[in-house]
Amino acid sequence: xxxxxxxxxxxxxxxxxxxxxxxxxxxxxxxxxxxxxxxxxxxxxxxxxxxxxxxxxxxxxxxxxxxxxxxxxxxxxxxxxxxxxxxxxxxxxxxxxxxxxxxxxxxxxxxxxxxxxxxxxxxxxxxxxxxxxxxxxxxxxxxxxxxxxxxxxxxxxxxxxxxxxxxxxxxxxxxxxxxxxxxxxxxxxxxxxxxxxxxxxxxxxxxxxxxxxxxxxxxxxxxxxxxxxxxxxxxxxxxxxxxxxxxxxxxxxxxxxxx
Amino acid sequence: xxxxxxxxxxxxxxxxxxxxxxxxxxxxxxxxxxxxxxxxxxxxxxxxxxxxxxxxxxxxxxxxxxxxxxxxxxxxxxxxxxxxxxxxxxxxxxxxxxxxxxxxxxxxxxxxxxxxxxxxxxxxxxxxxxxxxxxxxxxxxxxxxxxxxxxxxxxxxxxxxxxxxxxxxxxxxxxxxxxxxxxxxxxxxxxxxxxxxxxxxxxxxxxxxxxxxxxxxxxxxxxxxxxxxxxxxxxxxxxxxxxxxxxxxxxxxxxxxxx
DNA sequence: GGAACGTGTTTACGGCGTAAGCAACGGGTA
DNA sequence: TACCCGTTGCTTACGCCGTAAACACGTTCC
Numbered sequence: 001x002x003x004x005x006x007x008x009x010x011x012x013x014x015x016x017x018x019x020x021x022x023x024x025x026x027x028x029x030x031x032x033x034x035x036x037x038x039x040x041x042x043x044x045x046x047x048x049x050x051x052x053x054x055x056x057x058x059x060x061x062x063x064x065x066x067x068x069x070x071x072x073x074x075x076x077x078x079x080x081x082x083x084x085x086x087x088x089x090x091x092x093x094x095x096x097x098x099x100x101x102x103x104x105x106x107x108x109x110x111x112x113x114x115x116x117x118x119x120x121x122x123x124x125x126x127x128x129x130x131x132x133x134x135x136x137x138x139x140x141x142x143x144x145x146x147x148x149x150x151x152x153x154x155x156x157x158x159x160x161x162x163x164x165x166x167x168x169x170x171x172x173x174x175x176x177x178x179x180x181x182x183x184x185x186x187x188x189x190x191x192x193x194x195x196x197x198x199x200x201x202x203x204x205x206x207x208x209x210x211x212x213x214x215x216x217x218x219x220x221x222x223x224x225x226x227x228x229x230x231x232x233x234x235x236x237x238x239x240x241x242x243x244x245x246x247x248x249x250x251x252x253x254x255x256x257x258x259x
Numbered sequence: 260x261x262x263x264x265x266x267x268x269x270x271x272x273x274x275x276x277x278x279x280x281x282x283x284x285x286x287x288x289x290x291x292x293x294x295x296x297x298x299x300x301x302x303x304x305x306x307x308x309x310x311x312x313x314x315x316x317x318x319x320x321x322x323x324x325x326x327x328x329x330x331x332x333x334x335x336x337x338x339x340x341x342x343x344x345x346x347x348x349x350x351x352x353x354x355x356x357x358x359x360x361x362x363x364x365x366x367x368x369x370x371x372x373x374x375x376x377x378x379x380x381x382x383x384x385x386x387x388x389x390x391x392x393x394x395x396x397x398x399x400x401x402x403x404x405x406x407x408x409x410x411x412x413x414x415x416x417x418x419x420x421x422x423x424x425x426x427x428x429x430x431x432x433x434x435x436x437x438x439x440x441x442x443x444x445x446x447x448x449x450x451x452x453x454x455x456x457x458x459x460x461x462x463x464x465x466x467x468x469x470x471x472x473x474x475x476x477x478x479x480x481x482x483x484x485x486x487x488x489x490x491x492x493x494x495x496x497x498x499x500x501x502x503x504x505x506x507x508x509x510x511x512x513x514x515x516x517x518x
Numbered sequence: 519g520g521a522a523c524g525t526g527t528t529t530a531c532g533g534c535g536t537a538a539g540c541a542a543c544g545g546g547t548a
Numbered sequence: 549t550a551c552c553c554g555t556t557g558c559t560t561a562c563g564c565c566g567t568a569a570a571c572a573c574g575t576t577c578c
Contacts, residue, residue, distance in 0.1 A: 033525065057566060069567080070526045078566065130393060133444070140449050141484040153474040160476065170483045174445075174492055182441020185392070186433075190399050215412040217419065224429045225400040233433055244499055292556065316535065328536080329557045337535065520578085527572075534565065541558075548551080 034064065036074040040084040047085070047127045057081075086132050090148050093121050107162040108242050111176065114155070115238050118145055118180055119187075126188040133185050143177040145184065168252045172245050179241050187230040293323065295333040299343040306344070306386045316340075345391050349407050352380050366421040367501050370435065373414070374497050377404055377439055378446075385447040392444050402436040404443065427511045431504050438500050446489040 039060075046055055046063050057078055058068035075081040093099065099117040122129045122145070133144045142152055152173070159169040212219040298319075305314055305322050316337055317327035334340040352358065358376040381388040381404070392403045401411055411432070418428040471478040 056564080058564085067527055068565095069528080072567070073525060134389060134393060136448065141481070143445055143449070149470070149474050149477055153477050156476040156480060166480055166483055170480055171488070171492065173484075174488070175496060178438075178441035178445055178492075178496070180441070181444060182437035182439070185440060185444075186402050186437055189395065190402070211408070215408050217415040218408055218412050221415060221425055221429055222400070224425055225432075229430070229433070233430065233437075237434060237437070240499075240503055315533080317533085326558055327534095328559080331536070332556065521576105522578100523574100523576080525572100525574085527570100529568105529570080531568085532566100535563095537560105537562085539558105539560085541556100543554105543556080545554095546552085548549095 034066065034070065034074055036084065037088070039064065039071055039074045039081070040088045043081055043085050044088065044125060044128060047131075048125055051127050052131060082131060082135065085128060086135055086147065089121055089125060089128055089132060090146075090151070093117050094148070094150060096120070107158050107164075108246070110158045111242060111245075112238065114146075115176075115180060115234075119184060119234060122184040122188050123191075126191060129184060129188050133181055143174070143181075145180055146173075146177055162249075163253060164249055165252045168248050171248065175241060175245070179237060183230075183234055183237060187234070190228065190230070293325065293329065293333055295343065296347070298323065298330055298333045298340070299347045302340055302344050303347065303384060303387060306390075307384055310386050311390060341390060341394065344387060345394055345406060348380055348384060348387055348391060349405075349410070352376050353407070353409060355379070366417050366423075367505070369417045370501060370504075371497065373405075374435075374439060374493075378443060378493060381443040381447050385450060388443060388447050392440055402433070402440075404439050405432075405436055421508075422512060423508055424511045427507050430507065434500060434504070438496060442489075442493055442496060446493070449487065449489065 042064050043055065043060060046060060056068075057071055060081070061068035061070055064070075071081065075084060096117050098120075099113045129145070132147060135144075135147075137144065137147050138149075142149065146152065146155065155173055155176070156169050159172055160166065164172065212222070218225070301323050302314065302319060305319060315327075316330055319340070320327035320330055323330075330340070334343060355376050357379075358372045388404070391406060394403075394406075396403065396406050397408075401408065405411060405414065414432055414435070415428050418431055419425065423431065471481070477484070
């Protein structure tokens with residue numbers, strides 16, 4: 001069409017040339033074939049590197065040294081790819097030995113380990129985490145960021161076997177997921193990761209003086225506001241949550257003390 | 260001018276036909292011109308009705324009885340439109356008399372009113388709320404869902420004038436936003452609103468039996484898991500947060516009691 | 519040798535966001 | 549009244565997007 005430069009050769013292999021360059025192997029062109037897992041892993045890598053918005057099927061293909069359409073052999077479409085990314089990250093957490101190390105050291109220990117495990121993956125993949133937080137889960141009561149039935153079962157098991165009533169365990173699950181989601185979503189977004197365009201070569205840290213004139217308190221506290229106490233706050237909120245659950249547990253044990 | 264079709268008000272869903280009808284009107288076709296606010300309000304309406312993913316510039320145009328490109332007179336692009344939507348919703352909250360009614364009844368009262376106000380808009384615009392939660396704010400320390408300097412100033416003012424130290428006020432701000440975001444994001448997503456495709460005529464509530472076989476606890480508790488205690492949980496978590504802040508306030512008043 | 523299959527490529531289509539130029543109306547000025 | 553010009557919305561056009569369909573090329577098994 002627009003390729004009127006030069007004679008109409010039958011060798012316009014643009015993508016193929018790139019592919020060849022990428023694999024850069026001798027005459028025997030053994031390229032390990034793609035599979036779903038490799039595609040998903042590459043997608044995580046890509047999102048971490050360039051942000052979620054930059055991920056398109058064609059670019060994903062290029063990232064893997066392949067045409068975009070090749071991906072459709074392994075995922076049914078873009079949505080499936082994104083779902084797969086979420087699933088893979090959640091599984092990565094499930095395989096984390098730190099989390100499962102000592103499930104019988106009490107439920108509080110377990111919830112601590114789990115929370116820190118989730119925080120670890122949020123920090124490891126800050127651009128992926130909003131996906132985990134936002135994508136609608138399979139069942140509406142499987143709440144992000146613990147988006148799998150395995151985790152849900154594991155969580156409920158840990159609590160009910162330690163004396164939580166059914167209702168208390170479910171309430172604890174809800175409080176726990178809310179806490180994790182709120183805290184970690186804000187933490188990863190605060191760490192200046194969003195990079196909406198493909199690259200943000202110049203930081204834009206103005207807004208400091210002009211527009212803050214009308215907000216004296218904000219201006220005065222802005223150094224405090226911008227420094228990062230996420231870790232300590234996470235710890236403190238988690239501690240507080242666990243104490244609250246402890247209280248719930250105690251009260252759910254006796255039938256009704258009085259009011 | 261023989262084809263004077265009906266009055267060109269009241270926006271139906273078919274954009275093209277509507278546009279044609281409007282244009283075909285006789286020499287005196289007084290149509291109230293668009294303006295930014297009307298565009299943004301229509302966008303909120305559209306998102307509430309069809310979900311965020313369904314919003315495209317052309318469809319937005321059709322919804323307003325106008326070609327898609329007409330919108331670019333009032334917003335610089337799609338991102339700006341979305342930012343404007345967020346801003347408008349946040350302003351809607353700021354104008355809510357329920358919130359500002361009694362700022363001098365104590366900081367706890369204020370935080371209660373504010374929290375309920377935010378919850379009200381989250382529930383009123385469940386499909387818009389994730390936008391508020393997710394879109395990167397102007398400054399990184401302006402945290403969703405209180406995404407405006409006005410709110411931030413107001414919040415900090417309420418606390419510092421009631422005895423909070425600077426550090427305690429900022430910590431309270433962080434804890435408060437985390438709580439709101441986590442709780443409300445999960446609440447609106449649980450209310451089955453997402454509708455990723457334009458319409459979801461058949462609910463797909465299976466998954467009940469087959470795949471739950473491996474998760475006995477989940478199955479047993481699934482009735483508990485699926486009923487909606489959001490309001491009560493919100494109340495309880497908020498109460499708990501306020502108590503925690505009260506404790507912080509008390510302790511920040513004496514220099515250091517001991518440990 | 520040849521059929522079947524798995525993997526990746528090519529081509530094509532409609533929809534997207536948006537840049538640029540154009541037409542029509544309304545309100546100032548004469 | 550006549551003109552003029554800024555505002556508003558429309559038309560056209562471009563490149564990128566997701567993806568359906570047909571195809572080319574190994575590999576594997578009879």
